[in-house]
Amino acid sequence: MEIKLQAILPGQKLMHLYRQMVLSREFEEGCAEQYTKGRITGFLHLYSGQEAVAVGATAGLHHEDYILSAYREHAQAIVRGSDPRRVMAELFGKSTGLCKGKGGSMHLFDPEHNFMGGYAIVGGQLPIAVGLAFSSVYRGEDRITACFFGDGAVNQGTFHESLNWARLWELPVLFICENNFYGIGTEVHRSSALASIHKRTCGYDIPSEKVDGMDVIAVYRAVRHAAELVREQRRPYFIEAVTYRFRGHSMADPAKYRSAAEQSIWKSRDPIPAFAKRLLEESVATETELEGIRRECTELVKEAVQFAETSPWPESSELWDGVYVPDDAVGESDHV
Amino acid sequence: MSDMTYRDAINLALREELRRDPTVFILGEDVALYEGSFKVTRGLLAEFGAERVRDTPISENTIIGVAIGAAMGGLRPVAELMTVNFALLAMDQLINHMAKIRYMFGGQTMLPMVVRAPGGGGSQLAAQHSQSLESYFMHCPGIHLAMPATPADAKGLLKTAIRSKNPVMFLEHELLYNSTGSVPDDPEFLVPFGKARVMREGSDVTIVAYSRMAVLALEAAHALEQEGVSCEVIDLRTLAPLDVATIVASSLKTGRAVVVEECCGAAGLGGDIAWRIHAACFESLLAPVKRVSGLDLPMPYSSALEKLCIPQADTIIMAVRDVVNGRT
């Protein structure tokens, strides 16, 4: 029999998880709308469908733990604590954005919340996560580093190099692979000789497990447990969260390579209504309360859009800011 | 002042900075137990221990990535790439990550890290182990690039690099490791970036060079003096930041310039520097600026062929004669 939700987390916390998933979804759908209107430009990769992974995993970590991710990372930053208004402003390219309009959708960064970046080179964040974990050990800090990446990243050299290194140096890294079965249009079994990704870690002597990435509580429990192991043993651990993106790879992708049947099976497992159902069945919440949360999140996203819209563009005088740290030991670079 | 080799000067800089700042640590292939493939890190494991002098797997891209993460986490990593040729396996972390992170994250983080790499040709190591890749890095904003020519500069520039808050590529020349010179003992001796050194004053021609090419340029200048040609030799010390002011002032003074680079000439940094001189000094130039470059070839193994590919003192001498005699 399934354990009752309130035996796992107090009601308030459960409601918080629900709220974060709804906010993530609303935010992404709001982004889609703004993209269609031409206000968000460039590449836009949405997280709709995968919310249970970011929300469950973040809840299983401490706030001082570092998080790194790829380019599908809006929800991860927001769930971690980044201001949705500043995330939206970044997507609009405004000066009030998280990175002052220099990064855009794929490069959020928020050191205040130990969100150490979204990276657009597939697999690029893995070695950096290993280095951050090393800095924590070297400085005698208790924090661990959680590194998210997709099923596409596991065929990069950095994946193998980083897993080997993290185990060799005994570093507190929690690798979280979000297996949504596709890297753009390539299904996992067409890119990976061993499609069961978590099994790959035996080559690096790193314990691993597979978790249902459509179930926020399952992700939360797996990550909380794994994070404690990593924290106590100062060793890496690997979680494969099986999930699905409801939209195309990016806004430019109509996702023709996935059958309607496949999509509808996964949509029927949408993590948000599934969790709502449990909350109602176990009387953690009433329908009115859930409806209230949904309305509140819609409102927050509207506010974020409004904030982004009315924010100023970066001045051309900001163009050269932030390439180098002004540094007395080193002369200013020559920008002829 | 103490006389020492370029290798020992680098070793001393590492040692002093490891002593001074507990956040400095060294990582790289065979840097600890084996003491470096060019023995630059000799004795460091013994003095500072395995926590701070760390051997890594042969994973160049991840060596740089780990250094980036460690720098982001508040440390000051000094990574050694066994040779600059292997930087090509790390170009993703060097160019797509190290050089970009501060800017693309809106200036919210910094990467105080150094990547040391020996390089250059002339040891008959053939095509895959003889490259001069400085133009690759100079082409990329977000990186500082130091290339010392002398033991004193090797020490002073490396110490500045380690204390800098920005990522620095520090390229050492394999043929200079055994060269000697006097080096200040002062542990606070620092050589600033972006300040070229006039190695020798002269009035007829300016020779702009860096690293081993500066040593050869000086040799050429001595020989040319016998012919009555007075050369001013500029050692750039850092290619980024580039000391355009010193290059321009000297070129205005002499009215002639030769730019020497060890890397291949095609799209090489010498073309960029020559253009800067033309743009700033066109009216005052007595002759077009001349370039001396490595040949656009994969490096051949045979000594008979290799020496043809790398600028020699003689090549520089001929170029100076051409400029002085108005031959282009």
Ligand SMILES: Cc1ncc(C[n+]2csc(CCOP(=O)(O)OP(=O)(O)O)c2C)c(N)n1
């Ligand atoms: C090194 C590199 N190669 C190719 C790309 C182009 N690209 C962007 S996303 C992507 C697919 C990645 O899939 P996955 O890791 O599963 O992440 P998901 O998009 O499913 O979240 C590819 C090939 C890239 N950004 N970086």
Ligand SMILES: [Mg+2]
């Ligand atoms: Mg995927």
